[in-house]
Amino acid sequence: MRTRRRKERDEIGRLGIERSRLDIRDLFREASVSVLSNPGRSLVTVVGTILGAAAFVASLGLGSTLNQQVSTAFDLRRATEVLVEPEDQATTDGWLQDAAIGRLTRLNGVVAAGRRVSLGERPMRRMIDLRQSSTGVPVIGADPSALQVMAPRLTVGRSFGEFHERHATPVVMLSTTVARQLGIHRTGVAVFVADQAHTVVGIFHDVERRPEAMAAAIVPYSAAERLDQSGASQPAKRDVLVETSPGAAQLIGRQAPLALRPEAPAELRAVAPPDPRTLRQEIEGSTTRTTLLISGVALLMGTISIGNAATSGVAQRTGEIGLRRAVGARRRHIFGQLVLETTVLGGLGGAVGALLGVLTISIVSVVNGWTPAVEIRSALFACTASTIAGLLAGLVPAARAARIPPVQALQR
Amino acid sequence: MLVLRDVSRTYQDGQPVHALRATNLRVEQGDYISITGPSGSGKSTLLNLVGLLDVPTAGSYLIGGMETADCGPATLGAIRGQLFGFVFQAFHLLPGRTAVENVELGMLYGPHTRRQRRSMATEALERMGLSHRMHADPRQLSGGEKQRVAIARAVAARPRVLFCDEPTGNLDTTNTAAVLAVLRQLNQDGLTLIVVTHDSQVASEARRRLRVTDGVVDET
Numbered sequence: 055m056r057t058r059r060r061k062e063r064d065e066i067g068r069l070g071i072e073r074s075r076l077d078i079r080d081l082f083r084e085a086s087v088s089v090l091s092n093p094g095r096s097l098v099t100v101v102g103t104i105l106g107a108a109a110f111v112a113s114l115g116l117g118s119t120l121n122q123q124v125s126t127a128f129d130l131r132r133a134t135e136v137l138v139e140p141e142d143q144a145t146t147d148g149w150l151q152d153a154a155i156g157r158l159t160r161l162n163g164v165v166a167a168g169r170r171v172s173l174g175e176r177p178m179r180r181m182i183d184l185r186q187s188s189t190g191v192p193v194i195g196a197d198p199s200a201l202q203v204m205a206p207r208l209t210v211g212r213s214f215g216e217f218h219e220r221h222a223t224p225v226v227m228l229s230t231t232v233a234r235q236l237g238i239h240r241t242g243v244a245v246f247v248a249d250q251a252h253t254v255v256g257i258f259h260d261v262e263r264r265p266e267a268m269a270a271a272i273v274p275y276s277a278a279e280r281l282d283q284s285g286a287s288q289p290a291k292r293d294v295l296v297e298t299s300p301g302a303a304q305l306i307g308r309q310a311p312l313a314l315r316p317e318a319p320a321e322l323r324a325v326a327p328p329d330p331r332t333l334r335q336e337i338e339g340s341t342t343r344t345t346l347l348i349s350g351v352a353l354l355m356g357t358i359s360i361g362n363a364a365t366s367g368v369a370q371r372t373g374e375i376g377l378r379r380a381v382g383a384r385r386r387h388i389f390g391q392l393v394l395e396t397t398v399l400g401g402l403g404g405a406v407g408a409l410l411g412v413l414t415i416s417i418v419s420v421v422n423g424w425t426p427a428v429e430i431r432s433a434l435f436a437c438t439a440s441t442i443a444g445l446l447a448g449l450v451p452a453a454r455a456a457r458i459p460p461v462q463a464l465q466r
Numbered sequence: 467m468l469v470l471r472d473v474s475r476t477y478q479d480g481q482p483v484h485a486l487r488a489t490n491l492r493v494e495q496g497d498y499i500s501i502t503g504p505s506g507s508g509k510s511t512l513l514n515l516v517g518l519l520d521v522p523t524a525g526s527y528l529i530g531g532m533e534t535a536d537c538g539p540a541t542l543g544a545i546r547g548q549l550f551g552f553v554f555q556a557f558h559l560l561p562g563r564t565a566v567e568n569v570e571l572g573m574l575y576g577p578h579t580r581r582q583r584r585s586m587a588t589e590a591l592e593r594m595g596l597s598h599r600m601h602a603d604p605r606q607l608s609g610g611e612k613q614r615v616a617i618a619r620a621v622a623a624r625p626r627v628l629f630c631d632e633p634t635g636n637l638d639t640t641n642t643a644a645v646l647a648v649l650r651q652l653n654q655d656g657l658t659l660i661v662v663t664h665d666s667q668v669a670s671e672a673r674r675r676l677r678v679t680d681g682v683v684d685e686t
């Protein structure tokens with residue numbers, strides 16, 4: 055090798071000429087002029103890469119946008135709620151006493167805890183309208199703490215409080231659905247709840263927790279106990295509602311039965327929502343797997359499409375390649391230029407595709423009212439991967455082009 | 467300067483074709499040589515061998531006393547690029563590049579800087595009477611203009627020998643006359659010309675005439 059090079063230098067020197075060469079700037083200039091002077095051919099070459107990169111960036115970005123949405127939703131609502139109920143509804147002793155609730159409330163991570171009793175449907179009607187027939191409405195009794203956990207959002211009026219609880223005052227809060235059924239639009243109106251007169255103190259249009267309250271009338275827990283005793287078809291269901299600080303729901307769920315009923319915790323069952331972090335990991339795990347699959351397919355697609363187009367491009371360009379060889383280009387010059395061209399095209403295709411992907415994420419997010427989560431790393435990765443795909447795809451066609459004999463290329 | 471001794475070329479795909487039989491030829495600096503003969507007789511084969519675009523299957527070809535069969539590919543490439551120039555029937559201009567850029571391409575792999583290449587290309591186009599077409603895309607040029615751009619590309623680096631294969635094959639009589647005038651001038655300036663043609667008017671320009679029949683070369 056060394057000796058052949060020296061021999062060639064000697065031969066070339068004897069003829070008074072110089073070795074063929076192509077400096078790096080000329081190489082880049084030739085490759086970029088080739089790419090730009092035939093935009094049609096270039097576009098055909100990279101269309102697969104553009105789509106692949108766009109799909110990759112868009113799917114990754116939409117994945118994490120959705121992920122973020124899901125996390126937000128879980129963090130705000132469900133993740134801070136625990137419900138404790140007895141295995142057997144006949145277990146009423148002890149765990150509903152103030153002392154038990156007090157022990158639970160003192161646990162680290164508990165924001166509020168209160169008693170609730172669900173009475174099932176009871177007949178309700180407005181008091182002044184004697185002709186109105188009764189409507190069956192689910193009635194919930196809740197102490198002020200339980201009410202705080204449910205956190206009804208009021209349209210008019212106010213919530214009831216400690217005073218009403220202590221005196222079992224016959225007051226009631228209605229959801230907008232129930233109020234509309236009864237023809238009630240304001241507070242101060244008297245209604246019959248199972249033939250006992252109650253005053254409407256508030257109407258709510260939403261609750262933060264326990265959505266079943268959206269179709270119900272809520273009375274003080276103590277008032278509900280009186281209703282309960284006045285004889286009903288359905289048995290009452292008692293439970294304790296707990297609001298926890300964010301992320302503490304699982305822990306409180308494990309501790310609550312013991313706090314409420316130290317002598318027999320197994321007779322209580324705590325229902326806590328799945329930990330949002332576990333949930334997020336699950337979602338992230340599945341998006342990562344999907345993304346890996348998509349990126350693999352996209353990369354393969356890009357490589358194949360560039361390789362295909364470059365092969366047919368070489369066929370179209372045999373004349374040009376023959377001419378370059380005739381004017382002194384060596385095989386390595388042809389090879390280098392063609393590989394550089396597909397590499398540049400791959401990179402450009404990746405960049406355009408990434409841009410399209412980001413655009414897709416933005417549009418979809420705006421339409422759905424989400425916060426777009428564009429990962430700049432995925433865009434950079436798409437560009438890098440497409441560049442590498444371009445390089446790999448160029449190797450075979452470039453090697454083939456470098457082997458074309460100049461005579462054959464020029465005779466057409 | 468260029469010496470062929472018993473050079474022959476046989477194509478070996480299936481039935482062997484003896485495209486050129488043992489040929490002896492001596493080309494001196496400043497020669498103007500035409501090569502004529504029926505289609506398929508071996509004219510292009512001869513031109514390509516002398517132009518180092520192809521290699522003989524037998525015989526010896528010396529350039530400046532140096533045996534080309536022993537030369538490495540870098541040497542042959544450098545000779546093609548710097549001592550030889552080529553003009554073909556099918557122009558081979560690259561679309562999407564201006565005339566002057568096409569001319570520069572002929573010197574891309576040579577020893578000149580980009581600035582030198584630009585000024586040499588401009589000068590060559592001026593010599594071809596194409597100063598006004600410098601920045602035209604080849605697709606906008608007439609056949610005669612295209613061939614003159616191709617000649618400018620071949621001679622811009624001041625080669626010693628210009629090889630032309632049917633340079634007027636795609637041209638009408640007016641454009642043929644213009645190209646012939648250009649070639650005549652180049653030869654008067656000392657350039658060696660070897661022109662394959664089946665046009666007797668073109669052949670009559672040359673001072674030495676070779677006739678190829680079935681791979682056998684005769685000087686008339």
Ligand SMILES: Nc1ncnc2c1ncn2[C@@H]1O[C@H](COP(=O)(O)OP(=O)(O)OP(=O)(O)O)[C@@H](O)[C@H]1O
Binds near residue numbers: 504509510
């Ligand atoms: N690559 C090749 N493989 C096989 N045979 C070839 C090849 N190139 C040329 N030939 C054959 O060699 C012979 C000479 O071909 P050549 O191209 O030199 O003829 P030519 O005189 O230039 O013809 P034309 O006037 O048509 O250009 C022809 O019979 C041709 O078929």
Ligand SMILES: [Mg+2]
Binds near residue numbers: 509510511631
């Ligand atoms: Mg021919």
